[in-house]
Amino acid sequence: MNKPDRPNSYRTLPDEAGHFGIFGGRYVAETLMPLILDLEQAYEAAKADPSFKSQMDDLMANYVGRPSPLYFAERLTAHYGGAKIYFKRDELNHTGAHKINNCIGQILLAQRMGKSRIIAETGAGQHGVATATVAARFGLECKVFMGATDIERQQPNVFRMNLLGAEVIPVNSGSSTLKDAMNEALRDWVTNVEDTYYLIGTAAGPHPYPAMVRDFQSVIGQEAREQILKAEGRLPDSLVACIGGGSNAIGLFHPFLDDVDVSMVGVEAAGHGIDSGEHAASISAGSPGVLHGNRTYLLQDDDGQIKDAHSISAGLDYPGIGPEHSWLSESGRVDYVAVTDDEALAAFQDCCRLEGIIPALEPSHALAHVARTAPDLSNDHIMVVNLCGRGDKDIFTVADALGVTI
Amino acid sequence: MTEAAGRIERCFDALRAQDRAAFVAFITAGDPNPEQSQQVLNGLPAAGADIIELGMPFSDPMADGPSIQASSQRALKAGQTLRGTLDMVKAFRENDAETPIVLMGYYNPIYHYGVDRFLTEAVDAGVDGLIIVDLPPEEDAELCEPAIAAGIRFIRLLTPTTDDARLDTVLQNTSGFLYYVSVAGITGAAMGAQQAIETARQRIAEKSALPVVVGFGIKTPDHAASVGQVADGVVVGSAIVDQIAGAVDESGAITDADIGHVLGFVGSLADGVRSARQRGAA
Structure with missing residues (x-):
């Protein structure tokens, strides 16, 4: 059953400001605005660069x-x-897991942007492991924020991240789960704006993340x-x-x-x-x-x-x-x-x-x-x-x- | 224009005549509980606060450090709500018609409350300005434009990452004063160097006549004095709420003596700001 106001295509969003209808947008502190505008530019440039795609394709086939x-x-x-x-x-x-698809795309972007330090949030630890994996593969420092409650119930993944050379930082604020890990990652990012790339694991966050993660997935x-x-x-x-x-x-x-x-x-x-x-x-x-x-x-x-x-x-x-x-x-x-x-x-x-x-x-x-x-x-x-x-x-x-x- | 419009400007005009910076004191509404928070709030002007920044507690304060996170949690645990915060301002206004109050917080509680309803009630309560951390100029249609239309100042954060191109964007639609975050980071982090603050102050002055207040990381009367030499205002937040954190008991209350200590600390910060220019001249 189609709604009467069905758009011609469901695949054209977000708009330039990152909106999907009333959803999406860029609700971040001013400190982060220049960073997400840079990221948007870097992502647009990467999409238009055939060498980015061939690098992606190669890693997707032979590494993933x-x-x-x-x-x-x-x-x-x-x-x-x-x-x-x-x-x-x-x-x-x-x-x-599927998380690696997105991590490959974003680590290549981080590299293009000259960032030396990767941060990420993780819930189950799958995104943390995927991020630690690509950070190891590209030789970048990696810190993963993880709620203390999640660390407790996902010990094997914590150990995996450590093996891959990442530092797992327990988050004890709020409910000590994924949302708090994301708060803490944002706090780190706002403090280390010069050298840090925030590798968000899901199709959420400020524009361009939702569209970018979707594209990679x-x-x-x-x-x-x-x-x-x-x-x-x-x-x-x-x-x-x-x-x-x-x-x-x-x-x-x-x-x-x-x-x-x-x-x-x-x-x-x-x-x-x-x-x-x-x-x-x-x-x-x-x-x-x-x-x-x-x-x-x-x-x-x-x-x-x-x-x-x-x-x-x-x-x-x-x-x-x-x-x-x-x-x-x-x-x-x-x-x-x-x-x-x-x-x-x-x-x-x-x-x-x-x-x-x-x-x-x-x-x-x-x-x-x-x-x-x-x-x-x-x-x-x-x-x-x-x-x-x-x-x-x-x-x-x-x-x-x-x-x-x- | 409503009667509330103008308190901020009158305040800065008066202080300019005295050749001193404004002292802006931050507390979180409802910390450690609604009743005692009201007592602290009511005591701030006499303790030396020229402007009050009242935090609207939020469950997920992404731009705040441990001190203000903890104060927000104390307030929420004690039952603070957005309506409760507006009620606090209203009660404060019964005895103080002139000290400007700026509400600081995050957008979601306001969005959930309803922007129009919030603005109507905020004007009615006697709120002068808003600082909403997660509403950059890109989202001005949400709250900034309706707030200005309602006669409430919309105060924007400028940061060390705000370059010249960005500065024009940020200055558009900003009113009341500018809040310069002296370090890239969260509240309560290390303070930026005085020289860097002065450079930024001059860069902003080339483009805007609005007063520039400086915050983030100012913890002592001496810090406050040194910033007061170069800025139009000095904000202290984390160090004040830490005084409450240090005093609060298991039931979430502090004693009357503790309230006196908190206000005494505010007084020492205010003295620092008031003496700043004399010190600078000496």
Whole structure:
């Protein structure tokens, strides 16, 4: 069903000021404005430079291992007995998640800009690991801000970052999770403006980050489009991806946005349930606000104070969402739903046992939506799910949730 | 124009006649709790504050250092709201019709409250100016333009990263005074060198007649005095809220004697600023 005011294209935004409808923008301290204007210029120049693209392509192929396969999940399809399910296997990338796609692009940009010091925020640690990886590869100093609570539940990734030569800085302010790590990274950036590049991990933050991260992640959707055309001779009926900040989802969705027959679902984390108040479902249960440089849907109280998010998945545990998703939701192009910790855990186990793939808890949320909807769809409905991360990092959390001691 | 318009200008005019810089005292509204914060606020003019900067607490103060983060959390924990902050200004105005009050904070609580409603109530409460950290000139349509239309000054931060090209952009739509952040960084960080402040002051003066106040990292009466020699105003924030932090008990309260100490510290900073030009001349 199309809204009467449907634009000619969903792929032309943001505008020059970084707005997606009323969302996006540049809500940052004046100290940072010259930096993000520089970044915007550097990114525009890089996009127009063929050597930037060839450097990217080479690293994507030989360092990251792209293209990632599009895999027909035969047994899961049979198990749910409805839609034909494909996995876009970004968990097979170097470092085990889609995060590296964006990090490759941004580290090349940092290098072009002559920056010597990289900072990043991380929740689950996947973006921190990916950032530490590219910083090691390019010989740049790297500091990763991580909430103390997240450090506690993602020890293996903390150790990985250390092995890669990055310093992990515990953040104890606020709720000690991803949003606080982002605050602290912004504080560092504002203090070290000369030599520092802030490598944001999701499609959020001040313009140009949401558009730039989307562009770097769009390789997921571009590949999936070619691959499904080759495998099935037609476009898929639906796309499903989990949403924290939303970088894997926008990466998959964006190349398909103008294919009107392809429906799309973003799956947020409902934590203990929307009604419990302990969740991370910004679109499903939040309202528009301004945080971390952009206007978008946020979890906030009556006074406009940001609420703590909850999800079993540290990577989804953020009280906001990328601004383009807020716009895609309001424009009606993409549907946003939420699944609980328990539903994600059940889908996680189905995937392990039926496909021999241990997914991360983040895409387990997307899989939970598949479990909910696939059985009622016809056998010729083709569904592509973004399997954006592998679950090795999550085995301790899952064991804990299942009451197993390891 | 509303009656509130003009307090800031009158203040700087009077101080120019006395040949001294303004002392701008920052506290966070509601820190350590709404009642005692009101007492501190009410006592600031007598302690020597020429202008009051009242922080609107926010859960995610991205541009603030540990001191003001902690003060915001104390205030929020004690139940401070944006409406509560406006009520504090209103109560203050019952006994003080002249000391300018500038609200400082982040945009989201105002956006959530509703810009029009906020501006109407802020004018009614007796607010003179706004400093909104995360609203650069690029987003002027949000709050800056409606605030100016409502008679509230919109005060902008200038930083060491503001180059000449950027300076024109920042000066457009700025009113009341300019707030020069003496170091690139967060509140409470190290203070910029006096020479660098003076250079920046001159660079700004070539393009704007607005008074320039300097803040970030000024912690002692001596610091305040040295900045007061070259600037039109001196802001102290973190060092004042640290006095509250040092006194607050487990129930989130301080004693009456502590309030006296906080105001005494404010008085010593004010003395520093007042003596600055004499010291400079000596």
